[in-house]
Amino acid sequence: MTDPKPARTDADLRRILTEFSVPSEPGKERLAMETVAEAVRDLDIRGENLERLKTAVAEATMNAMEHGNKYRSEVPVEVEVLVVDQDLKVRITDRGSGPPPQEAGDEPDLVAKLEGMQTPRGWGLFLINSMVDEMSITGDDGHHTVELVVHLGAEGGK
């Protein structure tokens, strides 16, 4: 008789693919995007699903640089890429304070923007929400973290 297998723990289900940071400088979101793409190369995220993930990472990193870190280049945006069970998770953390931004990401009113009644900007959260399966934003006194989730497997990706 053999011993029963030990119960799986959270640590067994969690595999970190990479952790890195980028300075809060305009344009550096592409570095974050390409680094994440390289980290998930061996996962089943390809073609259009990969492009969607890259856009979500770029937009979340831009938000972190602009709204959280106020484009102070010495303040990094930290990125963690991990697989938890059947999900790919990308966590993007800035050093912002105050309440975390709203995560609703409602569809912007393009007509109002075209008629000059709203700023033409304001697409970031909407794009992020449209590109991944789940998004959440958490925060404390000194950090905000955006977590992007892509379900792996045949049904994964939007």
Next chain:
Amino acid sequence: MAVRHLSVEVRLEPSVAVLDLVGEINGFAEEALNAAYAEADAMDTQTILLNFEGVDYINSTGIALIVGLLAKARASHKRLLACNLSEHYVEIFNITRLSDFMSVFPDEESAVVEASVS
């Protein structure tokens, strides 16, 4: 990874002013994009075509710049068309509804045909 700043060539086809976009459409692109649009606008065609063949990255700030061009075109009763977007950016033009106000064509030839018949 270095930013590929946007450069734009403007040329006049029989019925359309074409902006050949090369590089990234992001916050750095504002000056080049607006200057090129003004040059195309002065060509006095009814249609202006944005050719995205040389563009490999558009972020949300770039989307905002394109919204700005579309607003200018609508205000002056001109048509703004797009061609040679990658599959991914066609999707983004669809979900942002930009494609409701700006017809998207797979290539320049089909866009110019559309511009010449309408």
